[in-house]
C-alpha cells in the first residue's frame with residue numbers, strides 16, 4: 001500500500017506537465033487541480049494505477065469552463081426555450097466577443113466625451129421599424145411589461161381581455177406580473193369573446209392603458225371574438241400591445257403572428273416584444289412606441305434596474321443590422337431543401353452501417369410564437385436508443401422520440417452543422433458497437 005502511495009505523482013508535478021497547460025488556460029487552475037486530486041484519490045483507493053493519474057485527471061475535465069456548451073437542436077422546435085431560444089448569428093457572436101473587452105458603450109470615440117448608452121441599438125430598431133417614433137431596450141419582454149405597468153399604470157388600472165390572461169411558462173403569469181407593478185387589472189369580456197363595448201365600458205379616470213397580449217402559446221378557436229388594435233386605438237387611452245415573439249414586420253409563413261410595424265400602424269402607442277424569439281437575437285425586451293411614452297419609460301427609476309448589458313446591446317445591434325440570423329434563415333427554408341439534406345445524411349449513415357431513414361416530419365416555431373402552426377420539415381430517423389446516447393455526446397445532439405424512433409429534425413439545424421450531426425451519430429454508433 002505504501003508503495004502505491006509513493007508512486008502517486010505529486011499534484012504540482014502533474015499540473016506542471018505540458019499537456020495540463022492548455023487545460024489550465026481553458027478551465028482555470030483550481031478546476032484542473034480538483035480533477036488531479038480526485039484522480040490521486042482513486043489511485044490511493046486502488047481503483048486506478050498511480051501512473052494513470054494524469055490521464056484520468058485529463059479525461060475527467062469538462063470541455064469548457066461553463067456547462068452551457070453548444071448543443072445541436074434536432075428537436076424540430078425552432079425557438080426552444082429549454083435550449084436557450086434563438087441561436088445567435090455569427091455576426092452577433094463576434095459582436096459579443098468584441099464588446100466583452102473595453103468597448104465604447106457610453107463613450108464617443110470622435111470627441112472623447114460621454115455618449116448615450118444604447119443609442120446605436122435604438123437607431124437600428126427605428127431603422128427596422130420606421131412606424132415607431134422611439135425605442136428602448138430592457139432585459140426581456142417581461143421586464144418591458146413590468147416597466148410599462150409601473151410607469152403608466154401604478155395605482156391605476158390596466159384594461160385586459162379575459163381571453164388574453166397568459167401564463168408565459170414556468171408558472172409565471174402576465175396578470176400577476178402586472179399587478180406586482182402596483183397596477184390593478186380591469187378584466188373585460190370572457191375567455192372566448194371580448195367586444196369593443198367591453199373595453200369602452202371599463203374605461204374611466206383610473207385607466208392607465210388598454211393592454212392587448214398575444215396568446216402566443218395557445219389557441220382558442222370556435223365561437224370567439226376579439227377586438228383589433230385599430231378599434232382599441234379609437235377609444236382614447238394609450239394602447240399597449242404585447243406581440244410576444246418579436247416579429248418586426250409581417251412574415252409570409254406566419255400570417256397570424258402579430259408584428260410590431262402592423263400594430264403601430266394600426267394605432268398602438270407602445271409595442272413590447274422579446275428579442276430572442278422570432279427576431280433571432282439575444283434575450284431582450286423591445287419597446288417601440290411614441291416619443292412621449294418611451295421617454296417616460298426611459299426616465300422611470302426601475303428602468304435602471306432593467307437595463308441590458310453591453311453584450312446584449314452588441315448582439316442585438318448585430319442581429320438588427322447584420323446578416324439574417326439562423327431563426328430567420330430556418331423559417332425561410334423550403335421542405336424540399338430539408339428533405340434533400342435528410343436523404344443525404346440518411347444515405348451516408350446507411351452506408352456506414354447505421355439503420356437510418358429520411359422521413360418527412362413536422363416542426364414548430366415553439367417558444368411562445370405561432371401556436372398551432374405546423375412547419376413542413378424533414379428528419380433522419382434512427383433506432384430509439386440513439387436519443388439518449390446522442391444527448392450524452394460532444395456536442396450533445398437533442399432529437400425527439402416519435403413512434404418508437406429517434407428523429408433528428410433538420411429545420412433548426414444549421415446546414416453547416418450537418419457534418420457535425422453525421423459525425424455525432426457515427427461516434428455514438430462506434431461507441432456502442434452496433435447499429
Ligand SMILES: *Cc1c(COP(=O)(O)O)cnc(C)c1O
Nearest residue numbers: 140141142214216244245274368
Ligand atoms: C414570450 C412572451 C413573453 C415573455 O417574454 P420574455 O422575453 O421571455 O420575458 C411575454 N408575452 C408574450 C406574449 C410572450 O410570447
